[in-house]
Amino acid sequence: MHERRKPYPFDSIEPKWQTLWDERRLFHAPNPGEPGFDPAQPKYYVLDMFPYPSGAGLHVGHPEGYTATDIVARYKRLRGFNVLHPMGWDAFGLPAEQYAIRTGQHPEITTRQNIARFKMQLKRIGFSYDWEREITTTDPDYFRWTQWIFLQIYGSWLNPETQKAEPIATYCGDDPDSVRLAYVAEVPVNWCPELGTVLANEEVIDGKSEVGGFPVVRRPMRQWMLRITAFAERLIDELEPLAWPDGIKLLQRNWIGKSVGAEVQFAVADHDETITVFTTRPDTLYGATYMVLSPENSLVARLASPDQAEAVAIYQKEVAAKSDLERTDLAKDKSGVFIGAYALNPASEARIPIWIADYVLSGYGTGAIMGVPAHDERDLEFARKFDLPILEVVQPPNDEVTVGFVGEGTAINSPLIEGLATTEAKQRISAWLEEQGLGRRTINYKLRDWLFSRQRYWGEPFPIVWSEGKHSAISESELPLVPPPLDDFKPTGSGEPPLARATDWVRYSDAATRELNTMPQWAGSCWYYLRFCDPENNGRFVGEDAERYWMNVDLYVGGTEHAVLHLLYARFWHKVLFDLGHLKTNEPFQRLVNQGIILGEDGRKMSKRWGNVIDPLDVIALYGADAFRCYEMFMGPLEQMKPWSMTGVEGVSRFLARVWRLFMEENQSGEWILSSSLAEAAPTKAQLKILHATIKKVTEDIEALSFNTAIAQMMIFVNAFTTAEVRPVAELRTFLVLLNPFAPHLSSELYESLGKRFSITSPEITDQPWPEYEEALLAEDEIEIALQVNGKVRDRVQVATAATREELEALALANPRVQEFIAGKSLGKVVVIPGKLVNVVAT
């Protein structure tokens, strides 16, 4: 293949402008109080989800969101905003550690190399980041503040009175650790015996380790937890006013999973025990014909009868041995064992059998349920399998089958609430339970506390020491707490973290040793958006003035994969810091947008396996960065999933070449010179109109992030001006400003070239104001309207824009085509939509 002729000299233009932007610090945003800061301007903080710098480098998915935010950032700057548009690296993470385990190369080196490559790629695309604000989560100057924030969380609790985090000193009870927002608990974790390590949920696929495919079992271990559940209510409520996609809000709400219901106490026959269950349907209490405890419930051992004890023990053992895979697989088939004890239904006083079954989870509610088989699918399946009684207590509103009806209806067979509608029945029975001291109204959440420790090397060490089995914080002055040097980064195999190998480091004092766990990768990304406001600050995680000026994030763009966890965790930390008075804002991200993923040309997800991965640098080598950016935006709506197309890139590249030739032509010796068609001439009316339509469309579309249609409009502009014999330079110059956020290199170069021959007031396009459109110039004297008969277009006619309804109606009725179609029919009403159409109804 011989070398393709470049459609325009992007290969010399683009590096030139990239260098120039760097040298002039053009995209550096000074902070309040710094030289060059203009307090008169409004601010705009536009943020990307910063990447994990993997060894593979950028793929075309990363720059999709980055291009969108870059367009917005450049646009807002042209509109006079102080724009904060930063980039950094979420650099702690498993791949670098695993590479270290294989090769012995320290993760820090791998990380540094990967960052350098990522940064080079991003610069080559021409993004206008303020690189003076670059941050890396693995940098001690950064993670000292991650550790500091952990200490804030560790040192506080959620006061239920105020629903706010407060210093732990304000807690008056005798066990502060029971309320601390960071605490240690014995919790089941994903233990992989083959790998000798604990895995995060995301690292477990179908009950097997993502790496190696080894079985993973649940095993209780002592872990650091963050009490995010204390914020469940606020995390739901304060989501409401944010400008986020409804789907994402819903996803978060469902993840938090609020359920309103009641706890009900059941006495156990012949025992001095009670079992408390949680139910969302207290109105079905009379229908509770049996009871189920989770196999792990501590009551089981005490309640099991001697003749059932063995069966119970066997079942418990079976369940414990089940891997996640088996549990998932067997989910459809219910299993369980009768424990030989009975409970008393507090409403009906019936004696009901107590079972254990693994469909009841120990971690949710009270770890016990009342079985109401008539009105719960799972209970019904269980009751049918084990032949337990089924008692209908809710009458469906229509003629539906009663057994298995889970909706709302009327209470039956329930003396205390007989005949009441479900909502009222719930109220009545809950009130009765409360009067009798047998229960209370309560709320449960699916959300669990956040398992915050990892048994890894490449993460932030906890600023915690242990002495006589008790944890305590190290002082802030000891931060950053840097991980010790190690030669061997492998897990120890016993479940003990690799940091245990650094024996000197572990020993804190004669009496105390360091915490060996490290924080999960989420930690660094929970607050990076704050650090961007003031990345150099050595005295505080973010300066107060800087935070007050820049926060909130006005626009946050990233992938849906972070729709739940990252965004939930970051909101949680933000709220703690807010409550403690360290921040002025309650929520971090005002407007959120998720870009859709880009598929390969074959319509499949890009992956090495299919060989359909596109490297941005390859595309840029052929078509240039501007074409790459514009194509990414022209493909379709930002939020939508869409396939890559190389011929599509070529089309956009042709558009940019047409822009180039609008201004430039080749002379005899093949050099590009300013086009002879350019002139300081008055535009035609039609040209003015199209320019102003373009200003309007591009402006509105950027605000709405509808970049594809903005580009389409610019294509219309270029097509119209290409055919003009005289090209009015003032209008073309304005067009370059519109194009600038999308194709910054090309537009800058052409703008500069124009300045060489035509008078130009400011030296650079970036000093231009964003143009305003004039509505008057968009108006037409005459427009075409459609004439319809019964909703079908029968003719189109030119009419004066100012034509009145009456004139339009008369015109339509007099039209021969319309008359043809209404002939012989009786005339109904005539709908007139000025500027659009007239619809004549005839039957």
Place this chain on the structure above:
RNA sequence: GCCGCUGUGGCGAAAUGGCAGACGCAACGGACUUAAAAUCCGUUGGGCUUAACGGCCCGUGCCGGUUCGAGUCCGGCCAGCGGUACCA
């Protein structure tokens, strides 16, 4: 199962309830060229009809509804993609 998103030409897609298919790709025809590439101009949803200009019908996953008028709103399905997994 449940929840969410998406279904429009050969393809990516446009369209405040008001002329479906803007813009681009691909394809085809023409100009330029010794030729090709590049560039420029034009045609391009399907069917029927006309010598031609033109005209008619159908068409936004399927079925129904609201409306003078539905790709758009409402109800019920179907398919694809994504998330989630017994949360009482």
